[in-house]
Amino acid sequence: MENKKSENKTFPLPEKKKSKPSIKKWIKLVWIGFFAVVLGISALFFAVSQGFVGDMPDVKELENPDIYVASEIYSSDNVLLGKFEKEKTKPVTYKQLPPFLVYALQAKEDERFKEHSGIDLKSILRAIRFGGERGGGSTITQQLAKLLFTGNASQNKIERAFQKLKEWCVAVSLEKRYTKEEIVALYFNKMDFLFNAKGIEMASRVYFNKSTSQLTLPEAATFVAMLEAPRRNNPYRNPERAKTRRDVVLKQMLDTGYIDNATYEKAVATPVVVDFHEIKTVEEGYSAYYKFYLRKEIQQYLDSYEKETGKQLNLYKNGLKIYVTLDSRMQRYAEDAIKEHLTVLQKNFDGEMRRNPNRPYYNLSKSQINGLMMSAVKRTGRYKQLKAEGMPEDSIMMEFHQPTKMTRFTWQGEEEVEMSPWDSIRYHKQIAQAGLMSMEPATGDIKAWVGGINWQHFQYDHVKQGKRQVGSTFKPFVYATAIMHLGMTPCSTVSNAPYAKGSWYVKGGGGSVTIKEGIAKSLNPVAIRLAEMAGTENVIQLARDLGVTDPIDKSLPMALGTSDITIYEMLGAYSTFANFGNYTKPEMIWRIEDANGRVIKEVKPVVKEVMNEMYAYTMIDLMKGVAEFGTASGELRRRGIAANVEIAGKTGTTQKNSDGWFMGIVPKLATGVWVGWEDRATHFWSTGEGQGAKMGLPIWAIYMKKVFADKALNISMEDKFIKPANWTGSCSDLNNLRNGYGDDGGLQTIDELKNPVKEVPDKPVKKEDHSNEAINSSDDIDFNK
Missing domain, CATH: 3.40.710.10 (DD-peptidase/beta-lactamase superfamily)
Structure with missing residues (x-):
């Protein structure tokens, strides 16, 4: 019996060794990950393109700018007080652009413009690798897409990332809709060169008093240099810096083979000569104040109208007639009354301020005054533009303390002066x-x-x-x-x-x-x-x-x-x-x-x-x-x-x-x-x-x-x-x-x-x-x- 029992005795089986995942399993995981990434990216781009993560601009706005019909404002006494119209611009076609203007743009902003479909991966990788020190990753098409968005890019990194995704989506859409030549023309027509110079044609008239087709090579390179920083590289405000950056553009044209050495030498030897003719707009003076309020009120009514009827109306293109309660005569009397009194009041105030060492402030310490000044600086378009360009804070403040040409307000009319933006802010704070x-x-x-x-x-x-x-x-x-x-x-x-x-x-x-x-x-x-x-x-x-x-x-x-x-x-x-x-x-x-x-x-x-x-x-x-x-x-x-x-x-x-x-x-x-x-x-x-x-x-x-x-x-x-x-x-x-x-x-x-x-x-x-x-x-x- 004992032998029989021993024969039936069971022994534990040895543990099985854990087998390593097979190569097929790894391949399967890689493919799943790959498709997940592709689908995720596709879903993200689809969500961005459809406006699910924020409003997208309408690329159709670039088409037929001449068919926009301004809305008119009529007073209670039936006088045309003003219009709501798109900024004054004169669009040009690609054929009206001098060849070296196009060459300068491609040499400076996008060497492979003719090769890509809106997004240049090589440029993006280069920008990431070198932190933007050897140029950014944005193509000309992306920059055009960016111009369609209103306002400056957010300083929040996540918002900026989504903004960049939106720009990519719009860039691809632009490439599908327009030819390369049309994109270049649209880009130059859309660019703001300051001083109410919207588009290259208006800019040519403002800065050089000529049409775009008459631009010389140095002048064309000057405008392309302005694209990266319209204020800092402005030939009217900062001629020395404008020439320096213009010469950089010319050098890039030489390096990329668009111009030969003799042409380059002659161009860099040419000084920057501006024949400035600023364009005055209807938004100046007093009328812009009531139009600022009026525009908001009208838009609320138009939004309600769209909800009720499904019809969309645009204040700047549909030729609306807005009848307001303002009386043109009383409006003029009010404007005249303010000017008459404040001219005298300002003179009296200036007389008192001559005895004030902290002009125009009383009872404030230097740190308090500096705080008020810095708050004003950060509200300016100049500061926001420089910040958006990535300029460090200390460099921005150096820019604000650098004298430049500008106009300042007086009750006797605008005055052309050379002063720093900082001093200009301090000066205008004294105006009643x-x-x-x-x-x-x-x-x-x-x-x-x-x-x-x-x-x-x-x-x-x-x-x-x-x-x-x-x-x-x-x-x-x-x-x-x-x-x-x-x-x-x-x-x-x-x-x-x-x-x-x-x-x-x-x-x-x-x-x-x-x-x-x-x-x-x-x-x-x-x-x-x-x-x-x-x-x-x-x-x-x-x-x-x-x-x-x-x-x-x-x-x-x-x-x-x-x-x-x-x-x-x-x-x-x-x-x-x-x-x-x-x-x-x-x-x-x-x-x-x-x-x-x-x-x-x-x-x-x-x-x-x-x-x-x-x-x-x-x-x-x-x-x-x-x-x-x-x-x-x-x-x-x-x-x-x-x-x-x-x-x-x-x-x-x-x-x-x-x-x-x-x-x-x-x-x-x-x-x-x-x-x-x-x-x-x-x-x-x-x-x-x-x-x-x-x-x-x-x-x-x-x-x-x-x-x-x-x-x-x-x-x-x-x-x-x-x-x-x-x-x-x-x-x-x-x-x-x-x-x-x-x-x-x-x-x-x-x-x-x-x-x-x-x-x-x-x-x-x-x-x-x-x-x-x-x-x-x-x-x-x-x-x-």
Whole structure:
């Protein structure tokens, strides 16, 4: 038995050795990986080409540029104000290009242009291997594709990578659609050579005063050198550098066999001689400011039209007719008024600045000034262009401190100078800026829009784009809230004594004054007490109801205008008082038609009732005091506007005289004016010169005198505000409204209101910490005293 058992005993089998993957398996994995990469790349290119990872430009835009029909802008008095048109250019054909211009382009940018199909792998590998030191990897076709994208390339590496993929896709598409000769012609026609020289033909006229076909070899090489850096290699701005880079192009033409040695020697010995003739465009002056806003508004309507109908309309090619509410005469009067006053104001400011070692700044350290300057530098097109070209920061700053030829703004006309871009920025920061908007309160029609003083030098709109501290022009919102929620009348009295809360202090003159005197003389303690009694939340809500969407300071100093608000929103709010308490959204567009006269959009007024007409007229009555005996009266009389002209207005001056405002309403027209400088640290030292009555009001007065004088406008000095039917002029009128409007219940009596620190029942005042703040008692706000 034992032997049998031993015979049946099992032993563990030896472990099998793990076999190595066979060669066939490795081959299979390689093929799978290969196809995965190919499919992945194909999917990526397909996604890019279809716009799944971002919008792609339409290469069809390059075709038939001459068939584009500009859209026209017509004023309310049927005057052609301007057009929306493509940049002025004169396309040339390939046959009109001198052969050496084409040779120079190929030698400098793309030696194998005739051989590839849009993408040159050899150039790409070379650029990767040598980090771009021996030339980039972009072909001429890729560069044309890049020109179809708007704006500079992103500094983000991932976004730049996708941008490059997009360029490759567009380049391949271009190669399929066009011949090599057509691509070269399109490239030269699309290139921007600065100074409004769009395309090679315009560039030839601007820089050398001749047509493209007449260019010499050195001139052609100069333009090709500009392709890599239009600003740095500009023959007008930097002739020495332009010649150096031009000679590099000529050397490449020699090395590639396009020219012989004798031709090369003769060309490099030729100096760069510019016969400069700059082209002025319709985008200069004042018109570009309202067109900047108008273009955005129109595009919104066109986008909505496309969603509704499926039809796409292009503002620059479909010949639309845009009828706007602007009046060409009033627009001209507004522009003239700004120029007339700012010419004098600038002269006075320059006189004061001669004594300022930190011109044009007050109370700033060198590091603060440098910070403002660097912020301005980085906003310039020059900086963005150099950054996009990959220039190091220190080299860019050297470029900005290098003197060059340029034009600078003066009120006597543009001035040709040689100065560094850095000094040019500092110079233009000294130029006073202004914004003006004028509208009909009853309709909301905007009649004049001046967003700045010169678009070419100051491309920033001060009507709707720019937000500035509004100062005492905010006070009417406080007074209106007090009238609506506290039942006050023009005869209600409030203490003008100094106001103190903790360590926060507002200087005052003492005694009690009527609220009409308080607003007329812009007394800060009165406004502060009214805001505290009525509740800052209620003041803010009223401002919102009046169309103010900009952020508003929630602390008590908001009563004195610490918030930044646009002229557009301020004027819309003020117009409500003249429109019987109905807010009407300011509008510039009346109607848009297509080329065949079919209406695309007809804009209807947007109206909202905000307050009873009695409240609204009370505000008009209060603000009439500003013009009759208050902060605006003296300057109005000096400007020849009589005391019997009915004007409801408000002056505003902000901290350190940085902003000067005047909001003025006559029965049929409301107008808002702001004057200041780009930086708030630039201002007049004295409030005597820097207050709103001296900076903003004169523009309003000059403008209105011109409007009054034009009888065709039907706006007269004899016009009177329409009083409500039950208005008698007595202080009891508003008290009678209490029985009819339930939302004003629980109000205090006038005697109770004489206590400036007592809160309104059910309207608690929000406690704020103002321990580090103080407010001056004048129209000027200063939180540092």
